[in-house]
Amino acid sequence: MSKFSKGKKKPQPAISTASLPDIVFMLLFFFMVVTKLRDSELMVKVSTPFATQLTKLEDKSLVNYLYIGRPVEKFRSTYGTKPRLQLSDKFANINEIPIFLERFRVKIPEGQRTKITTSLRVDGQVTMGIVQDVKTELRKANQLKINYSAKKRPE
Numbered sequence: 001m002s003k004f005s006k007g008k009k010k011p012q013p014a015i016s017t018a019s020l021p022d023i024v025f026m027l028l029f030f031f032m033v034v035t036k037l038r039d040s041e042l043m044v045k046v047s048t049p050f051a052t053q054l055t056k057l058e059d060k061s062l063v064n065y066l067y068i069g070r071p072v073e074k075f076r077s078t079y080g081t082k083p084r085l086q087l088s089d090k091f092a093n094i095n096e097i098p099i100f101l102e103r104f105r106v107k108i109p110e111g112q113r114t115k116i117t118t119s120l121r122v123d124g125q126v127t128m129g130i131v132q133d134v135k136t137e138l139r140k141a142n143q144l145k146i147n148y149s150a151k152k153r154p155e
Contacts, residue, residue, distance in 0.1 A: 044069035044086050049124040051150035062115050063147070064104045066097070068130055069123035083126045085134065094133050098141040121149040 046069045057063055067086040071079045075091075084091050087100045105113055118138060122131055138146060 046123045050153040067121045097137045117145040119147040
């Protein structure tokens with residue numbers, strides 16, 4: 001006679017969910033620490049125009065953004081309602097673009113500096129005069145890779 005029976009199967013115990021809240025909070029804290037929020041506050045109103053053919057930027061760490069638009073409500077008393085250029089966290093003149101580009105270029109490893117792209121986020125209501133001035137200044141600074149930000153046209 002054998003001591004072990006082959007036919008009977010014992011019921012499986014229920015999975016303990018006691019550690020589930022700990023795991024959820026650990027993941028929450030991990031993503032809170034790792035997530036990088038927006039670098040700069042948007043000080044100009046930018047409502048990008050719609051486009052039909054869009055391509056996604058490959059490496060966003062090699063992109064510097066220039067915002068062109070009218071100042072938002074809290075800055076209108078100081079800067080007026082004319083379209084302005086925003087570089088990082090401050091309003092700037094067009095002649096400050098080369099310094100801004102050089103500061104960005106210094107942070108990038110030398111082998112990747114040729115891949116730097118400047119993305120222009122321009123409000124759809126802005127006239128092309130200031131955009132042409134910015135493009136001319138970018139050409140003078142030898143920044144020839146330019147991208148225009150746009151939204152996908154709704155079907």
